[in-house]
Amino acid sequence: MYDLVIIGTGPGGYEAIMTALRMGLKIAVVEKNKLGGNCLNRACIPTKYFRTGAHLVEKLSVVNEYGIILGDYKLDYTKAWEGKEKAIGFLRRSLEQLLKAKKTPVYKGTGKIIDKNKVEITKIDGSKETIEAKYILIATGSVPVDIGNIKIDGENVLSTEDYMDRLTSLPEKVLVVGGGVAGCELGYIMNKYGTKVYIVELMDRLLPSPIISTEISRFLHRKFKKLGIQTYFNTTLKEYKISDGKIECKLSNGEEITVDKILLSVGRKPNTDIDTIGIEKDEKGFIKVNKYMQTNFENIYACGDVVNSPMLAHVASYEARIAVNNMFNKEKEEADYSLVPWAIFTAYEIAHVGLNEEQAKSQGIETITGYYPYTYNEKAVDEHESEGFIRLVFEKNSQRIIGASIVGIGASELIHELAFAIKDKYTAKDLHEFIYFHPSLSEILIYATYDIVIGKLFR
Amino acid sequence: MYDLVIIGTGPGGYEAIMTALRMGLKIAVVEKNKLGGNCLNRACIPTKYFRTGAHLVEKLSVVNEYGIILGDYKLDYTKAWEGKEKAIGFLRRSLEQLLKAKKTPVYKGTGKIIDKNKVEITKIDGSKETIEAKYILIATGSVPVDIGNIKIDGENVLSTEDYMDRLTSLPEKVLVVGGGVAGCELGYIMNKYGTKVYIVELMDRLLPSPIISTEISRFLHRKFKKLGIQTYFNTTLKEYKISDGKIECKLSNGEEITVDKILLSVGRKPNTDIDTIGIEKDEKGFIKVNKYMQTNFENIYACGDVVNSPMLAHVASYEARIAVNNMFNKEKEEADYSLVPWAIFTAYEIAHVGLNEEQAKSQGIETITGYYPYTYNEKAVDEHESEGFIRLVFEKNSQRIIGASIVGIGASELIHELAFAIKDKYTAKDLHEFIYFHPSLSEILIYATYDIVIGKLFR
Numbered sequence: 041m042y043d044l045v046i047i048g049t050g051p052g053g054y055e056a057i058m059t060a061l062r063m064g065l066k067i068a069v070v071e072k073n074k075l076g077g078n079c080l081n082r083a084c085i086p087t088k089y090f091r092t093g094a095h096l097v098e099k100l101s102v103v104n105e106y107g108i109i110l111g112d113y114k115l116d117y118t119k120a121w122e123g124k125e126k127a128i129g130f131l132r133r134s135l136e137q138l139l140k141a142k143k144t145p146v147y148k149g150t151g152k153i154i155d156k157n158k159v160e161i162t163k164i165d166g167s168k169e170t171i172e173a174k175y176i177l178i179a180t181g182s183v184p185v186d187i188g189n190i191k192i193d194g195e196n197v198l199s200t201e202d203y204m205d206r207l208t209s210l211p212e213k214v215l216v217v218g219g220g221v222a223g224c225e226l227g228y229i230m231n232k233y234g235t236k237v238y239i240v241e242l243m244d245r246l247l248p249s250p251i252i253s254t255e256i257s258r259f260l261h262r263k264f265k266k267l268g269i270q271t272y273f274n275t276t277l278k279e280y281k282i283s284d285g286k287i288e289c290k291l292s293n294g295e296e297i298t299v300d301k302i303l304l305s306v307g308r309k310p311n312t313d314i315d316t317i318g319i320e321k322d323e324k325g326f327i328k329v330n331k332y333m334q335t336n337f338e339n340i341y342a343c344g345d346v347v348n349s350p351m352l353a354h355v356a357s358y359e360a361r362i363a364v365n366n367m368f369n370k371e372k373e374e375a376d377y378s379l380v381p382w383a384i385f386t387a388y389e390i391a392h393v394g395l396n397e398e399q400a401k402s403q404g405i406e407t408i409t410g411y412y413p414y415t416y417n418e419k420a421v422d423e424h425e426s427e428g429f430i431r432l433v434f435e436k437n438s439q440r441i442i443g444a445s446i447v448g449i450g451a452s453e454l455i456h457e458l459a460f461a462i463k464d465k466y467t468a469k470d471l472h473e474f475i476y477f478h479p480s481l482s483e484i485l486i487y488a489t490y491d492i493v494i495g496k497l498f499r
Numbered sequence: 500m501y502d503l504v505i506i507g508t509g510p511g512g513y514e515a516i517m518t519a520l521r522m523g524l525k526i527a528v529v530e531k532n533k534l535g536g537n538c539l540n541r542a543c544i545p546t547k548y549f550r551t552g553a554h555l556v557e558k559l560s561v562v563n564e565y566g567i568i569l570g571d572y573k574l575d576y577t578k579a580w581e582g583k584e585k586a587i588g589f590l591r592r593s594l595e596q597l598l599k600a601k602k603t604p605v606y607k608g609t610g611k612i613i614d615k616n617k618v619e620i621t622k623i624d625g626s627k628e629t630i631e632a633k634y635i636l637i638a639t640g641s642v643p644v645d646i647g648n649i650k651i652d653g654e655n656v657l658s659t660e661d662y663m664d665r666l667t668s669l670p671e672k673v674l675v676v677g678g679g680v681a682g683c684e685l686g687y688i689m690n691k692y693g694t695k696v697y698i699v700e701l702m703d704r705l706l707p708s709p710i711i712s713t714e715i716s717r718f719l720h721r722k723f724k725k726l727g728i729q730t731y732f733n734t735t736l737k738e739y740k741i742s743d744g745k746i747e748c749k750l751s752n753g754e755e756i757t758v759d760k761i762l763l764s765v766g767r768k769p770n771t772d773i774d775t776i777g778i779e780k781d782e783k784g785f786i787k788v789n790k791y792m793q794t795n796f797e798n799i800y801a802c803g804d805v806v807n808s809p810m811l812a813h814v815a816s817y818e819a820r821i822a823v824n825n826m827f828n829k830e831k832e833e834a835d836y837s838l839v840p841w842a843i844f845t846a847y848e849i850a851h852v853g854l855n856e857e858q859a860k861s862q863g864i865e866t867i868t869g870y871y872p873y874t875y876n877e878k879a880v881d882e883h884e885s886e887g888f889i890r891l892v893f894e895k896n897s898q899r900i901i902g903a904s905i906v907g908i909g910a911s912e913l914i915h916e917l918a919f920a921i922k923d924k925y926t927a928k929d930l931h932e933f934i935y936f937h938p939s940l941s942e943i944l945i946y947a948t949y950d951i952v953i954g955k956l957f958r
Binding site: 051058059061062063064079080084085088089090091092093096097099100103104105106107108109110111112113114115116117118119120121123126127130131134138141142233352353354355357358361373379380381382383391416418419421422423424450452453454455456457459460461463464473474475476477478479480481482483486490491494495496497498 | 510517518520521522523538539543544547548549550551552555556558559562563564565566567568569570571572573574575576577578579580582585586589590593597600601692811812813814816817820832838839840841842850875877878880881882883909911912913914915916918919920922923932933934935936937938939940941942945949950953954955956957
């Protein structure tokens with residue numbers, strides 16, 4: 041009997057493996073697909089790989105300012121795809137090698153919990169095997185959803201996973217359905233590699249999420265316009281017809297566009313076809329867990345996209361650490377989602393933590409904000425990366441920071457400074473008076489707090 | 500009579516201007532050279548500009564992994580130099596325009612304090628003008644030193660300032676005297692733009708400073724070797740002879756090398772020829788100030804390289820904010836140098852804050868350290884930037900963080916997270932359990948603390 045069987049090796053399963061092995065536990069792993077799960081193989085990591093490439097393509101337009109005089113160059117997305125495979129292959133093999141070195145069995149197949157201590161694995165060849173465990177962690181993640189009239193077929197109409205798994209060369213024209221994270225990330229990538237990109241979004245803006253301020257949506261939208269990415273808001277794809285490899289699309293606003301592929305990026309649903317023993321789910325289909333990440337079976341825990349918390353890789357990892365701790369340690373830990381940093385890599389790096397102005401307002405919190413553009417930040421200027429801004433949100437009376445949004449280079453790292461600052465209840469003055477390296481992007485914190493702490497330049 | 504006259508507009512003067520204008524003070528500025536001082540015009544900012552270029556040159560070797568297929572390209576350092584001039588010109592004009600908009604007089608010339616409330620300015624044409632001020636801030640910075648037998652002539656033997664001001668094209672071969680910050684930064688830049696670089700260093704390693712661990716020096720040295728930068732430790736330039744534009748150099752180890760230029764980067768000295776009224780200096784020639792940044796004249800303050808604190812731009816800015824506050828506000832602030840982040844941009848980005856292992860040991864502090872290489876960090880892999888590591892230093896019993904060193908991409912920003920963590924006495928567990936965005940470089944903090952918090956993978 042294993043101490044712990046982990047079903048799924050995405051960011052939740054991965055972190056559970058790391059923690060459990062370091063705790064000296066006897067574990068086994070069940071994975072129906074590639075090690076590393078969706079995040080490593082078909083989402084976070086390959087997306088950021090391609091985004092690095094897309095941003096480098098954009099960067100080529102300024103390299104002459106650094107005395108790099110390029111001749112002709114061409115873009116070969118297939119090469120980028122191969123590079124992506126190499127990068128994620130390296131990371132996957134690192135995990136494989138670790139499991140091998142630690143003699144951890146990996147059961148390749150679909151796991152089903154058939155008893156509170158038993159997981160039945162159905163292998164690719166149809167054969168079954170049952171293993172026993174004191175504890176079980178469900179980390180089976182999520183799958184893309186399709187909507188109403190638009191059916192993912194993996195050929196003409198792609199899910200984001202199809203995109204990563206199979207699209208080794210890009211279409212000439214693409215319609216992206218959904219202007220959320222995946223739509224904005226993949227839309228930018230395709231744009232920079234030469235595809236004509238159309239995005240339809242049901243809501244009235246890009247990234248229509250409460251944590252994203254309208255200020256950010258507008259800023260990104262202006263950039264998309266410059267890049268030639270065509271967006272349709274308050275619009276849906278009404279119907280489409282595929283003929284001779286071309287897709288004629290009718291939008292709800294009456295416009296018609298012909299594209300080569302449709303990319304559907306409208307969200308994901310939990311992958312909870314996992315048991316025969318009555319593990320409870322909530323009304324949305326997520327596995328119900330308490331604050332210790334425990335299901336209605338005391339030895340069965342769940343983490344990541346299968347539970348109803350932010351569908352983010354790092355939330356899955358965080359929950360996995362908590363789950364494994366709570367299985368084996370007396371001192372229990374509770375999940376706390378008040379400080380989850382969030383970032384997306386599209387035409388800009390965008391990051392957020394805590395509350396934005398609109399969220400604070402809706403909670404009845406009076407705020408003051410600090411703003412500073414990247415325009416005059418010396419480091420940003422040195423890097424020809426001076427598009428962007430920071431918006432800090434403070435509770436008005438205490439001047440304590442409660443949220444931060446950053447758009448621009450480095451945003452996804454800088455956001456952690458602000459997360460620490462929120463955790464430790466820094467005031468605008470604390471941020472203003474700290475010593476930041478010069479020149480650094482972090483210095484923006486001095487300037488974004490000047491108005492509040494010292495006074496305005498122009499009154 | 501002005502409320503405040505600021506002598507020098509480097510990072511100290513600049514920050515004093517920002518603070519004073521926002522406080523609504525009537526100020527005047529004295530600058531003998533270009534607005535923005537040394538940091539903007541001939542040090543920090545142009546160095547990071549060229550370093551961005553040098554790193555981009557290095558990056559060209561991996562762009563094919565992103566499907567960017569380059570044809571022939573060439574490097575034209577003169578174009579890079581022009582780009583640098585544009586970038587710093589933009590920043591300088593921003594300051595000029597602000598001063599103009601705020602109707603702040605700029606006295607171009609050398610300021611001398613001839614009375615505790617009077618500054619005499621000697622203009623470029625030799626004419627003199629005297630202005631009066633309630634308070635005076637001395638922010639006159641520092642100048643490069645030469646040593647013994649090596650005389651800066653601005654033609655064959657260059658200071659780092661000569662390098663920035665005049666070297667519009669690079670020599671074929673250069674001898675850099677001094678393997679400290681400026682030597683390693685400019686040495687890397689010249690190397691990537693095609694110059695054969697030799698570095699002689701009196702001490703036994705690159706970056707021979709107590710805050711830089713020998714681990715970092717070794718790591719950088721390995722990279723320099725790969726890049727073909729030739730280093731000589733425990734070595735000095737014994738003598739040299741200039742003939743026909745070539746410089747024959749004899750090193751103290753007996754070797755002889757012929758180069759086109761010598762770049763002297765062995766340090767700087769305070770620029771304190773500033774008064775006739777007896778402002779006190781210390782035995783090293785720095786202006787003496789108390790913890791409020793006040794000289795022996797109660798209305799005259801000093802900040803930056805002229806006082807005996809770390810010779811760093813951001814320390815100057817920090818001191819300037821304190822000085823201006825202490826002049827005009829009742830609540831006095833004291834300078835605290837316990838958390839000064841430090842970074843250098845050479846073949847790697849290297850950053851440090853707090854104590855390293857060796858420093859802690861010399862202070863009798865028992866430590867444990869956390870280490871993690873960039874190798875397996877997904878973000879670093881995605882960016883083909885996986886050379887680097889982090890070393891965290893904790894006080895052994897409390898497991899509270901007391902220092903951090905980072906080598907690799909993003910180091911100069913990430914270091915601020917650690918600075919916040921040290922300030923707030925985070926334990927290894929605090930760092931381990933925080934939620935970091937995935938994938939981010941910041942996640943390294945989870946992995947660098949695993950051994951300490953959970954246990955080792957292999958015992």
